Amino acid sequence: MARLLTNHRDAIVVSSDIADYIVGKGTRSDVRSLYDIACVQPERDESYADIFARLMRVEESGRIRHYRICLNDDEITDFLSCHPDIDLLTFLVFVMTHELLHIQRFSCGQADFSRASHDEEILVDNLTRLLMAKHPVTGRGKVFKLLDKLAAPPLYNQSAISDGGIINAYL
Numbered sequence: 001m002a003r004l005l006t007n008h009r010d011a012i013v014v015s016s017d018i019a020d021y022i023v024g025k026g027t028r029s030d031v032r033s034l035y036d037i038a039c040v041q042p043e044r045d046e047s048y049a050d051i052f053a054r055l056m057r058v059e060e061s062g063r064i065r066h067y068r069i070c071l072n073d074d075e076i077t078d079f080l081s082c083h084p085d086i087d088l089l090t091f092l093v094f095v096m097t098h099e100l101l102h103i104q105r106f107s108c109g110q111a112d113f114s115r116a117s118h119d120e121e122i123l124v125d126n127l128t129r130l131l132m133a134k135h136p137v138t139g140r141g142k143v144f145k146l147l148d149k150l151a152a153p154p155l156y157n158q159s160a161i162s163d164g165g166i167i168n169a170y171l
């Protein structure tokens with residue numbers, strides 16, 4: 001298992017609880033039962049390079065079972081060690097809220113998982129900022145300020161790849 005999961009299991013659990021709450025309040029829907037979380041090791045899968053997380057749709061016999069938020073351990077820990085003023089919990093809440101908003105939109109038919117689009121990323125990013133502003137998490141201002149400064153935010157890589165029948169969408 002990746003070290004983010006081992007060392008920061010509590011932060012991952014707490015951040016997903018906070019994100020559940022934020023998205024639940026903001027969209028009046030319950031996404032809690034629609035997803036699970038996994039940590040990935042990019043050295044085993046190059047397509048994870050330069051992204052913080054990816055959303056995967058887990059299917060069984062052609063039916064959607066749930067979504068999986070795959071956190072890129074190395075990218076997140078490297079990013080945070082380069083920016084020590086950003087705290088892990090706030091950053092994870094940001095990432096989780098973003099992913100849960102995608103999940104909410106995909107599961108309600110408001111967006112199409114198999115057509116990852118730039119517009120969807122912009123919309124979800126705006127919604128994430130809006131909902132996090134409504135439910136302030138300490139340190140979010142620093143996260144947004146830093147992400148705004150990045151020339152090519154790793155968050156906005158919207159290409160989709162097909163992987164043995166399971167379609168993956170980037171964060």
Ligand SMILES: [Zn+2]
Pocket residue numbers: 098102120121124155170171
């Ligand atoms: Zn996204």
